[in-house]
Amino acid sequence: MKLERAKEIYDSYGVINVKYNSKPVWIEHIETDENRAQVKVLTTDEIIEVHITDLKEE
Template sequence: MDMERAKEILNSPEKIEVKYRGTPVWIEMIDETAEKAQVHSENNPDDVKIVPVWDLDDRK
């Protein structure tokens, strides 16, 4: 995923399915300078990771 799409998803009022390496996640915040996103597992909000934005996928 590119940075612009990640920001669109983060700011969207709708739920948009995003996966990180096949696991559904929520984007919590984006660091544009580092091109990283803070995400947490959809099933476990305590499972927080910092991941490269380009490793996120919103394709069905």
């Protein structure tokens, strides 16, 4: 995923399906300088930091 799209999803009021390693995630925070995002894995509630290009929009 590109940084701009990740920011659009983060700012959106709707629910947009995003996955990391085939697992559904919720974008919690975006670090634009580092092109990274803090995401919550919805199946486990685990909070992890990932590279934005590793996120996939469904």
